[in-house]
Amino acid sequence: MVDLQGQYAHIKEEIDAAVGKVLAEAHYINGPEVQVFAEDLARYAGARHAVTCANGTDALHLALRALDLRPGDEVITVPFTFVSTLEVIAILGLKPVLVDVRPDTFNMDVDQLVQAITPRTKAILPVHLFGQCADMERILAVARHRNLFVIEDACQALGAEVTFSDGSVHQAGTMGDIGCTSFFPTKNLGCFGDGGAALTNSDELAAAMRSIASHGMSQKYYYDHIGINSRLDTLQAAVLSVKLRHLTDYIHARQRAARLYDEALADCPGVVTPAKTSYSTHTYHQYTLRVAPEHRDNLRQQLAGAGIPTMVYYPLPLHLQAAYRNLGYHEGDFPFSETLSKEVLSLPMHTELTPDQIQYITEQVRV
């Protein structure tokens, strides 16, 4: 599915130098590279602040904590996403309210979002699934009208750009109050372990997240809030500053691979290639087909037999997971999420895919 060894081989000298410097300095926690990377990332994304932390899940946690919500306050998100999105809402004692995704974009259906708002709704948490942004202009308009916070789960979409109707262009994670991203090794910008960050243009929210990530500390050994310990390691920050310089090329490589897949599979019966919206670029964290449910698992096996890995993101929507039964949702509540979980099939997608590999893969899909 990915080729992290091949990617490392191309930038080995730069990475080894950066890692070697950290090892020589031995400033493993909060070393200067962490601040440097935070500034690099904020500049890249066009955000005022980047608050680095231990992983993308913690970035979502910090974001929700910084909004200072009350137990039972409602946060609207989608059931067709990675579990973290819902998990952080639940773990903070907030009430997750789910709305279905659109079957074409896999992202939040804004009409259903509007229907789901109640007097207790405090925040909207859209996910930019598979690397393409949700309809942020409409989501932000709804949020402004109803006075709600917006937290973007941009863990799969760092580098994606949305064009608003006034022509302005905005990066994933910089449109809402806070945008969260992950540096899990397979993400668009991956480190060599775990890492995450929250982007914001608000000085207050950035300060709150920095404090919460550092045990709720105001000054050394004085604590204003109950916090957590969530840090990006110096080594990971050093790796990320190097890889960030290549992120634009990495995204272009994914987009080139996607174009070849699109062309080769355009008229392939029984297979629907990923939809592209007019408003967002697609960074192809995943290249995800829709296959008729009765054929999906056969195709998967057939590809495995030809040496081609595939993945199903995600096989069971979150409202049907055992852990979230207490939310009170049932089968049939979110038909598009449920159908997609039976139809989706992600093909290998990474920065090192060659046209020959894509030709082989698509020939096998067409068999």
Ligand SMILES: *Cc1c(COP(=O)(O)O)cnc(C)c1O
């Ligand atoms: C990866 C991911 C996360 C969590 O990131 P971690 O760094 O693994 O904690 C959250 N949401 C989505 C949509 C993700 O893909």
